[in-house]
Amino acid sequence: MKTVGLTKIYGGRIKALDGVDLNVESGKVFALLGPNGAGKTTLMRILTTQIKPTSGEAYVFGLSVVREGAKVREMVSYVPQEMSVWTDISGYENLLIYAKIYGIPPSRRNKLIWEALENMGLSEFANNLVKTYSGGMIRRLECACALLTRPKILFLDEPTIGLDPSARKAVWERLSIFRKENGATIFFNTHYMDEADLYADEIAIINRGRIVALGTPESLKHSLGGEIISLEVEDSAFGSKVLEAIKGLDVVSDIIMGGNEVNIVSRDAEHSLPEIMDILRLNGVSVRRVSITKPTLDDVFLKYAGVRLEPVAAGRISEVRHVRSMIRRG
C-alpha cells in the first residue's frame, strides 16, 4: 500500500489530508495514530475506494484506488468506525447478509461463515441475537464480516474504540491469528497509543492531515534520545533563561513543552536531575512534581504533534462508548 502526496479537501475548504506520503509493506500491521479530526478516517476511505482524493496518488498492491477501484475492492475489507452489524438478528444471520452482499456463491457461504466465526472466537454464540453480545463480541463480529472475503489487506477504523482492556486484547488476539494464517496486511486507525505500541509493526503519527512521524514503535521512542524527566512547574515562573540553562547541560538532548509540564530528554537522567533542580532553585522556579520515565509513544506524540493525545480524544470516544453500551443493554 502506498500513497504519494495524497490530499483531500472537503467542500473546497476543509483540508483533511495534506500531502500524505506512506509506504506500507505487505504482511505488516500498520497503525495510523492521531487525534480527532486528524484525517485518519478520510485516508482509510480513500484507500478503500469509498471517496476520491482531491490530488495525489494511492495504490493498494500496486493498483490505483482511483483508476482500478473494482480490482482494489476485491482485495480489501473494511471495518468502519461506526456500528456495521444489525443487533436484532443473530451473528450468523449478519454474516449471511454480508456473504450475499459480497456475492459469495451459496455453495460456499456456510463454510466461510463458520470459518469467520471460528476465527473471531464466536462459534458458540453464532445463533444468539447480537443485542445480547458484549461490546467486544460485537466488534469481533464486525471483523468476522470483514474476513468473509479473505481480504489480503484489512482496514480497521478504530477497531477497539470504547472497549475495556480485556475485550481489546481479545480482539487483537483474534486479529493476530487471522493475520498469521493468511499472511494478510492490517492497517488500523487508533487513538490508543498503547495499542499502536503493542500491535503495530510500524506507526505513522498524523496530525491535521500531515504525517508528523513514522517508524517502528521502538525507533519512534528511541528517536527522542534518552529518558524523560517530567517536571510539573508553576508555569509563569518558567522563562526562556531557565530553558537555555537546562538545554546547555551536556546530557540534555531535547526539551518538550506541554502546558505546565516540562519534559526534558536526557541521556543520563539520574545524574542530570540534581543539576536541573539546582538551575530551577537558583531561578526561583517551584516544582510540584518530578518523575523519570522511559519515553512512551505519548511523549513521541507530544514532541511531533505539539499536544498530548488523550484529552482531545475523550469526547468522541465517550460518544461511541455510550452508543455501544446502549446496544449492549438492548
Ligand SMILES: Nc1ncnc2c1ncn2[C@@H]1O[C@H](COP(=O)(O)OP(=O)(O)OP(=O)(O)O)[C@@H](O)[C@H]1O
Ligand atoms: N464528509 C465530510 N465533509 C466535510 N468535512 C469532513 C467530512 N469528513 C471529514 N471531514 C473533516 O475532515 C477532517 C478529518 O476528518 P476525519 O474524519 O478523517 O478525521 P479522524 O482522524 O478520522 O477523526 P476521528 O478520530 O474523530 O475519527 C475533520 O476536520 C472533519 O471535520
Ligand SMILES: [Mg+2]
Ligand atoms: Mg475517524
